[in-house]
Amino acid sequence: MPEVYDLIVLGGGPAGYVAALRAAQLGKKVACVEQEKLGGTCGNWGCIPSKALLKSAEVFELFGRAEEFGLRSSAHAFDFPAVIARSRSVADRMARGVDHLFEARGVKFFRCRGLLQPGRRIRLLREDGEETLAAEHILLATGCRPRTLPFLPLQGERVMTSRQALASTQRPESIAIIGGGAIGVEFAYFYSVFGCQVTLIELLPGLIPGSDGEVAKGLERSLAKRGIQILTSAKVESARVEENSVTLDVSGKNRQRLEVASVLVAVGVEANIDSSLAPGVALEQEGGFLKVDSRYQTSSPGVFAAGDLIGPPLLAHVAFREGLEAVEGIFVPGKVPARVGIFPSCVYSQPQVAMLGLTEEQARERNLAFRVGRYPYAANGKAMASGDPTGFVKILFAEPHGEILGAHILGADASELIAELSVTSACEGSSAELHEAIHPHPTLSEMIGEAALVAEKRPLHI
Helix, strand or coil: CCEEEEEEEECCCHHHHHHHHHHHHCCCCEEEECCCCCCHHHHHHCHHHHHHHHHHHHHHHHHHCHHHHCCCCCCCCCCHHHHHHHHHHHHHHHHHHHHHHHHHHCCEEECCEEEEECCCEEEEEECCEEEEEEEEEEEECCCEEECCECCECCECCCEECHHHHHHCCCCCCEEEEECCCHHHHHHHHHHHHCCCEEEEECCCCCCCCCCCHHHHHHHHHHHHHCCCEEECCCEEEEEEECCCCEEEEEECCCCEEEEECEEEECCCEEECCHHHECCCCCCCEECCEECCCCCCECCCCCEEECHHHHCCCCCHHHHHHHHHHHHHHHHCCCCCCCCCCCCEEEECCCCEEEEEECCHHHHHHCCCCEEEEEEEHHHCHHHHHHCCCCEEEEEEEECCCCEEEEEEEEECCHHHHHHHHHHHHHCCCEHHHHHHCCCCCCCCCHHHHHHHHHHCCCCCCC
8 A cells, every 4th residue: 555645746946845744744755756956946057056046146246346436456257167066066955955845844755756656645756666655635846847849949058948058067158048037037147247249039019028117128228248149029931050150041020030049948948748748638628738626726625836837927036925825724734725916026137136926017908096116226335335226117106195016126126125015015005104114224125115205296306
């Protein structure tokens, strides 16, 4: 007979490992099945290693501005393989941290491929043979994988997804990045800092689809100043991969042919569904993702799902919350799981982008009454002292009470600043409460209080 668990989690990414840890915290017998390292795409091939690369780029760029800060240095060089190696080291360390948490909390970890079987069972496909586990409840959290283009198959250093780019120690002299979302923009910034000629191609009219139009335009201007060629409303029609180059035919405002050393495909993701289901197991899908009800339960009783597998927003912090909600809905008496509504989203290029809630365009489309508080980085003492005057804070406050409808930040440390607005939104705070809360001086956070004052038509520092 197979060993029986209270919960088996299939997938060790943000939704999966957090769900396993929470279930163990609730005193349940838990197993997690993951064929790679714990941490999933986020920890191993996404959030964490990419931010390590971006930090190297940020430091190198700041080093090049030394004289601006009254400093001098005779050496300004980089070791690209070492940059990649540091990133991989950071990712490995984070994965080991999750391993340690599993050991400390008593979560049984099976590092192998798992297949969902009928009757709430998981078949383990191991090199030394197969094994079957059974559970009262199963949580699927197998995430997503990068989409590819049918006319542009992956080919080593020549054609890559973000996963291959994160491990490649070869710096391309030129690169075309197909997709102007968060991944595309972050890699465009990264490669441009290290001297690569970058062309960024986006099908839609603006970068970071779904972002506030003012932010998207500001980001595009900033990236263009770095020498990044940006093609929006553009589509790659065909490609030819040769030994030392890739040729792309691009249609759009102007039809053109590009020849580059490498191509990075960043056109979105697709759910890892079929690879985790045994033959004969069918779960209801919607829009290419797994369909779940209000309790995160799939069409199969006792089988739940969370994270990227169940669709947008495809963000690690949303997956964390979904994993927690799903498990607490299963094991905590009286708990009514919540679906994630308002959430922050960030892009870690320089300048950074952070957003929450509705854009100005969306608020107008809905005919909502609101006022806008906008405050520039150039008017903030800390931003000027740090040499980071680019960008602005923009907050949409509903009429008549001033609650937050949306918040959008372009500039240094935007990903840190958005947290205050996320908390304020969750607590149903208002513009009055934002500026009444004392912000330390000098900090970038002062811009949030100042933006609230602007919205109330009584600005102090602009």
